[in-house]
Amino acid sequence: MTALPSHGKKRTLLLLSSIRKFRQWNTYVLRRHPVPAPMLCFVVEGKGTLYVNDAACPLEPRRLYYIPPGTTAKASSDNEAGEYYVLIARTIALSRCKGSWGVSEASEATCLPLHSGLVGVRDTERVLSRIEELYETAKSGTASTRPDPDLLLQSLIEYVMRDLSEQAAEREAEQQAGQEAGRASDGGIDPCVVYMHRHYTEKMSRETLxxxxxLTPNAFCRSFKRTIGLSPTDYLNKVRIDRAKERLSPDSSVKEVAASVGYGSEYYFSRIFKKTVGLSPTLFIKRERLRVAVASRCGFHDNLASMGVAPAAAVDCYKYPGMDDAEYNRRLQSQLGQLRLVKPDLIIADYFHHGLYDSLKQIAPCVVLKHHLDWRVTHTNIAGLVGREKEADSTFRELEERTTEASRRLRSSDRLGSVAVMQLLPTVIRLQGSVNHPLNELLYAELGLEPGAAVPRNKMREEWVADVSPDELPDPESDYLFVYTPGGRKEIGKGTGKWRGAVQTRLIPNWLSMSWTPQGRNAIIDEVIESFAGAR
Structure with missing residues (x-):
């Protein structure tokens, strides 16, 4: 067992006194009374206010609270509906004398090293899972097949304390990083940045900066990179290229623009410009009139369409799971042939096509966009390549308004429930998580839907080998299950076994790809609203 902090030769251990589950707020915990022992309360559902020695603390769902021994506690609720667990621990003192250990009841004042009220643990779903396991174990008695309740309690406390300790360490590291950046700024980095913006047309050495x-030149370069995130040379190039983008036009000369922003060589300027922007200066000048093709798995043609640009061609050369080499090579040659036929001025490709860069650039100048988990960054980068920045900003505003209105509408629905998204692919089964993907962010952060109990928290997804029958599929533990199945595994819609618990199991198009584009996100919102409206 994990012991609480020891004093001298004494150690204090926590043992489970009782754990109870309540489904209404009209129980003893609502009445004012002194707490005899350390108490933990986990609110599953419902809201209210907790008073510890008359200090008010809001009670919120999926939150853990601590009430120290000796304090006076009471709670009030917004309504009688609710669900929560109350754990009461008893403490025993271990003392060592002459090589032997003695056991006695500890003082009432012995408590956990926690502040009263809300316990700021991050993964509250994991905490709830441990509490539920502890409750079922304690309720079932002392069966030999179940773990010891005291060990489960110790494991729970250890997890909470470790998480709080990690958070404290992270805050301390962030504070130290901020102090280092502050010291670098105080050491003259900010004046250097100002100098670069004012004198970018001039020759500039690191010794001058x-x-x-x-600082010494080496110390300056390290401090600048740590503070700004770029080396002094890269940052100066960025400043110069940003100014050049403002000056390049059909009426300007590339050589004159290069000289006006501090580059003595037109060739060197063009090389840096293409490396930074993705286009040569000549193509950048004509970017609003280019015939653009896309090679993308993520629907770049929809990004362009939302900006009023009709792509000359849209191909997808990605080798999907289950596609054999012969089939893929036939598809690849067909897609490349389509690009050659339309003779584009520019090809915009996503990171799935990075390996085909040499083949694509033989057809036309090609820009392969770096992968970014925020779809808005990708959309903005595409807009910059075709001169549609204003259109992209307008799209963002319109979509934000649509998403806000959809979230309000969903919250007012009496059929709202937990949601999970699953992919049934030829080789793997994937259960989407709650973060790190545009679809996850749309469903759970922007629309405010509740992830199902099995939805992975703080990660993109979980996956399993696909060679299983429908009854062996992982339980999504949600009210609404959305399933993408390119192979047409229609048996999922029959709801066998574990799947019958869902209010609605619905086959969907590829939301994963659609979530990268404005049109796709609008279509997902429509289908989510329709699913809740049509649930019975």
Whole structure:
């Protein structure tokens, strides 16, 4: 067992005194009375207010609260509906004398090293899972096949304390990083940045900048990179290229623009410009009139369409799971042939096509966009390549308004429930998580839907080998299950075994890809609203 902090030769251990589950707020915990022992309360559903020695603390769902021994506690609720667990621990003192250990009841004042009220643990779903296991174990008695309740309690306390300790360490690290950045700023980095913006047309050495910062050249470069995130050379190039983008036009000369932003060589300027922007200066000038093709698995043609640009061609050369080499090569040659036929001025490709860059650039100048988990970054980068920045900003505003209205409408629905999204692919089964993907962010962060109990928290997804029968599929533990199955595994819709618990199991198009584009996100919102409206 994990012991509480020891004093001298004494140690204090927590043992489970009782654990109870309540489904209404009209129980003893609502009445004012002194707490005899350390108490933990986990609210599953319902809201209210907890008073510890008359200090008020809001009670919220999926939150853990601590009430120290000796304090006076009471609670009030917004309504009688609710569900919560109350754990009461008893403490025993272990003392060592002459090589032997003695056991006695500890003082009432012995408590956990926690502040009263809300316990700021991050993964509250894991805490709830441990509490539910502890409750079922304690309720079933002392069967030999179940773990010891005291060990489960110790494991729970250890997890909470470790999580709080990690959070404290992270805050301390962030504070130290901020202090280091502050010291770097105080050392002259900010004046150097100002100098670069004012004198970017001039030749500039690191020795000159180091003198301004009052540092040695090597120390200056390290401090600048740590503070700004770029080396001094890369940052100066960024400043110059940003100014060049403002000056390049059909009426301007590339050589003149290069000289006006500090580059003596037109060739060197063009090389840096293409490396930074993705286009040569000549193509950048004509970017609003280019014939653009896309090679994308993520629906770049929809991104362009939302900006008023009709792509000359849209191909997808990704080798999908289950596609053999012969089939893929036939598909690839067909897609490349389509690109050659339309003779585009520019090909915009996603990171899935990085390996085909050499083949694509033989057809037309090609830009392969870096992968980013935020779809807005990708959309903005595409807009920058075709001169549609204003259109992209307008799309963001319209979609934000649509999403806000859809979230309000869903919250007012009396059929709202937990949601899970699953992919049934030829080789794997994937259960989408709650973060790190545009679809996850749309459903759970922007629309405010509740993830099902089995939905992975703080990760993109979980996956399993697909060679299983429908009855062996992982239980989604949700009210609404949305399933993408390119192979047409229609048996999922029959709801066998574990799947019958869902209010609605619905086959969907590829929301994973659709979530990267404005049109796709609008279509997902429509289908989510329709699913809740049509649930019975």
């Amino acid at each position: 180091a003198d301004i910062a009052g």
